[in-house]
Amino acid sequence: MRKMQLALLTLGATVLAGSANVTPAVARDYPWCAQGGEYDYPGECAYSTYEQCQASVSGRLLYCGPNPMAAYGQAPQPQSRPHRRARPVAPN
Template sequence: MHWYVCPAVLLATVALVGSIGPAAAQDRIQDRFCLQGRQWGYPGNCQFSSYAQCMATASGTDAYCGINPQYAFAPQRRGPYRDRY
């Protein structure tokens, strides 16, 4: 009677793991710039994908926009090695 439980658990685990990957990639794209200021603190409201979008939200307030510290201090990716001769 319990022979079907193991495949069901395996299928649910695979479905859960498969759904996590794309959501994490979307989060990385969404938060490049942060709205910062007295009201927002540091790092601020980091939900803006472009500087212009952040500045439009900051317009008329005492807030300003800066790069998300998570990206500013992240290790840079290295490209493929190329000979220089």
């Protein structure tokens, strides 16, 4: 029983240490987007050149357009969080 607890503790520590080093992916706004079809606006913005975008959309009933975030220099707007209301304190 003691060996099982030690093994589970070691496994848990290993998983925790591995997940602590994971960093979120950095979103990069490439200048060209595949648009239309299954993609919402602005589309799949994963192309550095117009030629890359054209090669990707070929035969897929999509088209290439400029990424509005890159074209107009706009930064993504952060999502606002709703403010939490404090509970009213009942009189004693």
